[in-house]
Amino acid sequence: MRPLRRDRLPRALAVTAGAAALVLSTLAGAAPSVGVPDDGSGSPAPVAAQRLAAMDDSGTDLGVGESASSANMKLLANIPKNGAFAEEGAYQTDLAFKGDYAFAGNYNGFTVYNIKKGNRPQQVAQVVCPGSQNDISVSGNLLVLSTDSSRSNASCENVSQPASVKESWEGVKVFDISKPTAPKYVASVETKCGSHTHTLAPSKDKKNLYAYVSSYSPNAAFPDCQPPHDLISIVKIPVKNPAAAAVVAEPVVFPDGGNGPGNYSSTTSGCHDITAYPAKDIAAGACMGDGVLFDIKDREKPKVIEQVRDTTNFAFWHSATFNNDGNKVVFTDELGGGGGATCNPTVGPEKGANAIYDITKAKKLAFKSYYKIPRTQANTENCVAHNGSLIPIKGKDIMVQAWYQGGISVFDFTDSANPKELAWFDRGPLSAERLVLGGSWSAYYYNGFIYSSDIQKGFDVFEVKDRRLAGAKGYKYQELNPQSQPEFTRGKGGKH
Numbered sequence: 001m002r003p004l005r006r007d008r009l010p011r012a013l014a015v016t017a018g019a020a021a022l023v024l025s026t027l028a029g030a031a032p033s034v035g036v037p038d039d040g041s042g043s044p045a046p047v048a049a050q051r052l053a054a055m056d057d058s059g060t061d062l063g064v065g066e067s068a069s070s071a072n073m074k075l076l077a078n079i080p081k082n083g084a085f086a087e088e089g090a091y092q093t094d095l096a097f098k099g100d101y102a103f104a105g106n107y108n109g110f111t112v113y114n115i116k117k118g119n120r121p122q123q124v125a126q127v128v129c130p131g132s133q134n135d136i137s138v139s140g141n142l143l144v145l146s147t148d149s150s151r152s153n154a155s156c157e158n159v160s161q162p163a164s165v166k167e168s169w170e171g172v173k174v175f176d177i178s179k180p181t182a183p184k185y186v187a188s189v190e191t192k193c194g195s196h197t198h199t200l201a202p203s204k205d206k207k208n209l210y211a212y213v214s215s216y217s218p219n220a221a222f223p224d225c226q227p228p229h230d231l232i233s234i235v236k237i238p239v240k241n242p243a244a245a246a247v248v249a250e251p252v253v254f255p256d257g258g259n260g261p262g263n264y265s266s267t268t269s270g271c272h273d274i275t276a277y278p279a280k281d282i283a284a285g286a287c288m289g290d291g292v293l294f295d296i297k298d299r300e301k302p303k304v305i306e307q308v309r310d311t312t313n314f315a316f317w318h319s320a321t322f323n324n325d326g327n328k329v330v331f332t333d334e335l336g337g338g339g340g341a342t343c344n345p346t347v348g349p350e351k352g353a354n355a356i357y358d359i360t361k362a363k364k365l366a367f368k369s370y371y372k373i374p375r376t377q378a379n380t381e382n383c384v385a386h387n388g389s390l391i392p393i394k395g396k397d398i399m400v401q402a403w404y405q406g407g408i409s410v411f412d413f414t415d416s417a418n419p420k421e422l423a424w425f426d427r428g429p430l431s432a433e434r435l436v437l438g439g440s441w442s443a444y445y446y447n448g449f450i451y452s453s454d455i456q457k458g459f460d461v462f463e464v465k466d467r468r469l470a471g472a473k474g475y476k477y478q479e480l481n482p483q484s485q486p487e488f489t490r491g492k493g494g495k496h
Contacts, residue, residue, distance in 0.1 A: 027336040027347070028264050028315040055346035059376035062428030073410070073423040076119040076449070077461040084108050084128045088436065092453045094197075094387065096138040097446045097480040101180045103143060104453045105134035109156070110145065112180055113459055118449040121461055124181045129156035129173065135197040137481045139209050141178040142242055146195035147171060148215065150222075154188035163222040170194030170224075172211060172235055174242045187245045191233040193218055193225035193270060198235075199283070200484040201276040201299050209237040210299045216270030216288055229270045230254040232285075234300060249300050259289025263311040272334075273319040277326055279487040284320035284329045291317050291331050291357075293365060308357070308365045313350045319387055322485055323397040327359045328416050330371075330399065332385035339437060343383035343406045344376050352384040354401075356416045368416040373409050373424065380429045380436070381405035387442035389482035392475040398422065398468070400450050405429060405439030408452055410464060423464045430456060446480050448473060 093105035100116040112125035132149030150163035174187040193215035218229035258268025271287035285292035293306035318334035335352035342352035353372035377383040388401025407426030430436040438456035452460040
């Protein structure tokens with residue numbers, strides 16, 4: 001997997017300063033194209049990068065079908081998309097883990113993999129349940145799936161239907177996974193503007209699961225998605241009676257309307273994603289034009305305790321990851337909505353990046369630095385900061401992260417002002433002629449391996465052999481939802 005020159009791919013001409021400004025303005029203003037709630041047409045929003053002026057990708061090394069990695073990172077296995085998920089538009093999405101199983105969302109449903117032998121995964125189930133995004137979480141014997149496109153009904157036997165039709169449905173579905181190889185559909189809950197993502201926060205007594213549902217982009221023509229939509233939906237799922245799941249609250253997060261039009265950042269009309277840290281009763285909201293810190297001690301009444309904006313470099317607040325101590329948070333900027341070629345000198349190192357914040361004792365967010373992968377990607381590669389998770393290492397803040405067609409990066413932010421990359425993997429573009437939406441949607445560490453959900457390539461397993469990561473081998477997760485962040489103990493190993 002050594003890097004090879006990309007001589008047969010067309011080089012873009014370097015852009016002028018004026019053209020670069022136009023490109024960035026277009027990217028920042030573009031609606032997120034990967035998972036934007038659609039109108040029920042069944043077609044994803046146009047890929048932003050295909051509307052843009054050419055950018056400088058002259059530093060790109062990899063061609064179609066090629067790959068490269070740091071010396072300490074190796075691809076061990078890949079299971080390609082297949083069956084009902086084989087087509088290009090059946091995007092592979094997020095991951096969650098329970099015991100010896102990994103669950104991967106897909107725009108057409110979800111797949112279950114047996115990962116008892118991490119380097120030799122096996123596909124054991126495919127559940128067809130179309131509904132754009134299909135963000136996925138697991139808790140105990142329950143699996144929760146987000147539907148973020150307007151459907152004809154709440155079942156898995158549905159077709160797309162315009163959101164302008166009052167009877168259309170979108171929201172969250174609940175499955176019983178007590179037998180992981182044979183999931184059973186048990187409930188659905190409709191939520192305003194659907195469910196782009198959701199985050200699980202169990203009650204203190206473990207009797208209920210609370211799903212914080214994030215959605216956005218209201219439209220006056222959509223009866224169930226009316227502006228201003230400055231809220232999140234909270235769905236209560238009784239663990240012993242999941243069929244009784246229901247919306248119990250719709251707290252307004254932005255009573256002042258949030259970030260408004262005219263700034264570089266997106267106009268806020270809801271949240272894109274929330275990461276909860278239940279053990280510390282806090283959550284971080286990535287809410288389009290705003291970053292938010294919540295107190296979630298009362299699971300049904302989250303309180304905003306801090307709100308920040310970055311109207312210079314952050315276009316779309318996308319997701320968040322806490323460090324284990326809960327005194328730092330890494331926010332991601334999905335510049336161009338995940339469909340743009342933003343990893344290049346034209347866009348630069350501070351846009352489409354991570355922003356690392358310290359959380360002060362007064363629960364204020366203090367900006368420390370940006371982090372972005374240093375490798376230039378081709379103009380036919382969508383590349384921007386996306387989903388990742390902590391690697392459980394005593395006394396260190398180390399994270400693995402997906403960058404779409406920018407690949408996967410492992411980086412250390414223990415010194416939050418000076419993050420540094422430790423390992424990486426990258427594939428070349430899917431096409432030399434057009435931007436095919438692809439790359440790693442999510443990359444997470446789980447029990448000794450890094451698992452990646454690649455939008456087009458399917459399910460990947462990686463190993464990193466590096467003494468700086470050796471401490472992670474002592475930790476054994478029983479379950480992992482990275483957006484419901486678990487606390488790992490500071491002792492020698494442990495089960496979580």
